[in-house]
Amino acid sequence: MHLRFRLILPLAAVLAAIMVYPLAFSGWISVHDYRLDRIDDVAFEGIGNYAFILTNPPFWNALTNTVVFVFGAVSIELALGLGLALLLRRMVHLPNTARAILLAPMFITPIAVGLMFRFLLNSEFGVIPHYLAALGIEVDWFGPDLALFSLILIDVWQWTPFMVLMFLAGLEALPKAPFEAARVDGASSWLTFRHLTLPMLRSVILVALIIRALDAFKVFEYVYAITRGGPGDSTETILFYIYKTGFRFFRLGEAASMAFVLVAVVLVLVIALYVAMRRRPGQAP
Amino acid sequence: MSGARLKTLHKSFGHQEILKGIDLTIEPGSFTVLLGPSGCGKSTTLRILAGLETQTSGEVWIGHRDVSALEPRERDVAMVFQNYALYPNMTIARNMGFGLKARKTPAAEIRTRVTEAARMLGITELLGRYPRQLSGGQQQRVAIGRAIVRQPNLFLFDEPLSNLDAKLRVEMRTELLRLHRDLAATTIYVTHDQEEAMTMADRIVVMNAGQIEQIGRPDEIYFAPVSLMVAGFVGSPAMNLIDGRISTGAVETAIGRLEAKADAPAGCGIVLGIRPDDLFFPDSLEAVDQALVLDCHVEFIELLGARGIVTLRNGDTRLRGVFEERYLGRFAEGEQVRLALSRHRLHVFDRSSGRRLALAHAAPA
Numbered sequence: 001m002h003l004r005f006r007l008i009l010p011l012a013a014v015l016a017a018i019m020v021y022p023l024a025f026s027g028w029i030s031v032h033d034y035r036l037d038r039i040d041d042v043a044f045e046g047i048g049n050y051a052f053i054l055t056n057p058p059f060w061n062a063l064t065n066t067v068v069f070v071f072g073a074v075s076i077e078l079a080l081g082l083g084l085a086l087l088l089r090r091m092v093h094l095p096n097t098a099r100a101i102l103l104a105p106m107f108i109t110p111i112a113v114g115l116m117f118r119f120l121l122n123s124e125f126g127v128i129p130h131y132l133a134a135l136g137i138e139v140d141w142f143g144p145d146l147a148l149f150s151l152i153l154i155d156v157w158q159w160t161p162f163m164v165l166m167f168l169a170g171l172e173a174l175p176k177a178p179f180e181a182a183r184v185d186g187a188s189s190w191l192t193f194r195h196l197t198l199p200m201l202r203s204v205i206l207v208a209l210i211i212r213a214l215d216a217f218k219v220f221e222y223v224y225a226i227t228r229g230g231p232g233d234s235t236e237t238i239l240f241y242i243y244k245t246g247f248r249f250f251r252l253g254e255a256a257s258m259a260f261v262l263v264a265v266v267l268v269l270v271i272a273l274y275v276a277m278r279r280r281p282g283q284a285p
Numbered sequence: 286m287s288g289a290r291l292k293t294l295h296k297s298f299g300h301q302e303i304l305k306g307i308d309l310t311i312e313p314g315s316f317t318v319l320l321g322p323s324g325c326g327k328s329t330t331l332r333i334l335a336g337l338e339t340q341t342s343g344e345v346w347i348g349h350r351d352v353s354a355l356e357p358r359e360r361d362v363a364m365v366f367q368n369y370a371l372y373p374n375m376t377i378a379r380n381m382g383f384g385l386k387a388r389k390t391p392a393a394e395i396r397t398r399v400t401e402a403a404r405m406l407g408i409t410e411l412l413g414r415y416p417r418q419l420s421g422g423q424q425q426r427v428a429i430g431r432a433i434v435r436q437p438n439l440f441l442f443d444e445p446l447s448n449l450d451a452k453l454r455v456e457m458r459t460e461l462l463r464l465h466r467d468l469a470a471t472t473i474y475v476t477h478d479q480e481e482a483m484t485m486a487d488r489i490v491v492m493n494a495g496q497i498e499q500i501g502r503p504d505e506i507y508f509a510p511v512s513l514m515v516a517g518f519v520g521s522p523a524m525n526l527i528d529g530r531i532s533t534g535a536v537e538t539a540i541g542r543l544e545a546k547a548d549a550p551a552g553c554g555i556v557l558g559i560r561p562d563d564l565f566f567p568d569s570l571e572a573v574d575q576a577l578v579l580d581c582h583v584e585f586i587e588l589l590g591a592r593g594i595v596t597l598r599n600g601d602t603r604l605r606g607v608f609e610e611r612y613l614g615r616f617a618e619g620e621q622v623r624l625a626l627s628r629h630r631l632h633v634f635d636r637s638s639g640r641r642l643a644l645a646h647a648a649p650a
């Protein structure tokens with residue numbers, strides 16, 4: 001064998017071991033009736049698992065919950081992050097301290113954040129409901145109507161700082177001169193934001209959206225730490241449902257096929273955002 | 286169209302005082318050039334006029350309004366930035382129309398005015414493109430176009446031609462002057478290129494280290510510089526400067542004794558200034574006008590085309606002279622040559638203060 005092929009062999013072996021093999025194995029599982037409690041009795045199913053999950057209401061419920069979660073969390077984080085970044089840029093006193101404090105939530109591991117909010121928002125002994133009650137507001141944060149929304153708020157609390165960080169970096173990198181020109185041209189702050197800041201920040205925004213959306217699709221820790229999918233199945237997200245099917249009910253074949261469907265959904269999203277990013281002004285639309 | 290006024294304008298960045306009391310009146314419709322070495326505060330002055338920077342003290346008036354505390358948008362000025370500062374994400378047409386849009390001008394009118402300005406500047410076919418698809422010279426025109434569609438009180442230009450090549454710069458100069466004539470708009474133009482200043486200005490304001498050295502027409506600045514700084518800064522090649530001293534009834538210099546009275550006490554140190562254009566052959570100068578005759582050694586000759594720069598030495602003093610081609614034949618490197626100075630073309634400055642000293646020549650014998 002030629003030397004250059006032999007040189008890449010170790011890397012190829014590592015990749016095969018940690019990526020190709022698990023992927024291929026889960027692919028294989030997804031077309032078999034593979035149950036952890038009947039591991040010596042595995043029958044070929046073909047597209048049976050896929051056909052089943054695509055007609056299975058709990059799967060669609062989990063997927064819908066996840067999409068609502070991703071869409072809700074990421075759009076609030078985008079708006080809030082952009083607003084905070086713009087405000088932080090104007091801040092005169094202690095700007096670095098403020099930035100450091102604002103970034104702190106990002107450095108806590110999500111499972112800990114989940115536990116923290118589970119206690120903070122607990123309807124019986126949580127601090128937040130306690131003070132809200134003092135103001136005459138009675139809210140059951142993890143009740144059937146609000147639970148998913150509460151999870152969104154927790155995600156917003158933890159990950160808005162990431163958006164702020166991205167947008168601050170993006171804003172710092174923008175050229176100063178066009179903004180001075182806009183001031184002399186008499187543009188209001190809204191017009192400047194709408195026609196200069198936003199378009200010039202476009203690629204940073206899209207990158208931030210992709211990173212956050214991909215991450216939000218994988219939401220698991222908050223659900224696991226707080227609601228376990230409840231009340232009912234109102235906060236059952238796709239990853240939590242996969243986990244439940246595979247590791248609590250031992251139906252790994254079904255779980256693997258759901259994972260592949262999730263990959264397909266995410267892939268479509270990424271490609272859509274990527275195409276949107278490639279389309280820059282100055283080129284044919 | 287309106288004028289502008291700066292009243293004892295001061296500006297400090299931190300502890301550093303950049304502008305040290307600028308007083309300046311700009312006549313309506315004039316073309317005023319701010320000229321000065323790098324870092325003297327020209328851009329800062331312009332940015333304060335535009336409202337992009339706030340003065341530490343002093344007042345800014347545009348027309349009959351005190352605009353000292355107003356935002357740029359309330360001042361109604363247009364500025365052409367040194368680096369163009371076009372909006373990168375907008376087409377040329379939108380770039381030019383943005384100021385009008387900001388003032389809520391109807392779309393149809395924006396279109397007419399942009400088209401009209403584009404026609405004037407010859408950039409009609411560029412309107413659909415984006416700034417980065419344009420050459421430096423084209424971006425330049427767009428930046429100017431963006432200023433003229435606004436029809437503002439005041440045009441501010443900050444070294445708009447400094448990024449262009451020599452040929453384009455000369456073309457654009459003419460074009461800017463034509464525009465100024467057509468629009469008759471009050472213009473303040475910053476440059477550190479003295480040739481640009483001389484050719485374009487109605488009035489030149491020479492600045493140095495945050496202060497105004499001299500205000501005058503280009504010919505006044507050139508022929509009667511009020512200070513050593515102005516004399517040395519304006520003119521290319523630079524003025525020859527020769528040390529000397531006042532004695533009773535005469536000025537003693539390293540190249541000879543001038544029979545003339547300067548209004549300074551005897552013993553006062555002076556600097557004699559001679560423009561390179563002001564070295565003459567004795568036969569081309571009337572005897573009564575000859576202030577001094579110099580025997581010089583020709584060191585070398587640089588031909589510039591129709592003219593040449595000759596480097597000469599008189600004793601220990603080196604002089605540079607500019608001569609037309611028909612005189613250049615009279616020089617030969619390494620030979621001696623006799624030249625004369627005209628008494629009307631001498632500049633004498635007080636060495637310690639740098640101020641110009643008046644010179645009264647003795648009646649010719």
Ligand SMILES: Nc1ncnc2c1ncn2[C@@H]1O[C@H](COP(=O)(O)OP(=O)(O)OP(=O)(O)O)[C@@H](O)[C@H]1O
Nearest residue numbers: 298303321322323324325326327328329330476477
């Ligand atoms: N934002 C600022 N902060 C601190 N110092 C500044 C600032 N802007 C300008 N200066 C200083 O003020 C002085 C004048 O600057 P200015 O830009 O007005 O010079 P200029 O005459 O336009 O020079 P040039 O011909 O090089 O453009 C310089 O010494 C510069 O360092």
Ligand SMILES: [Mg+2]
Nearest residue numbers: 327328329443
């Ligand atoms: Mg400058």
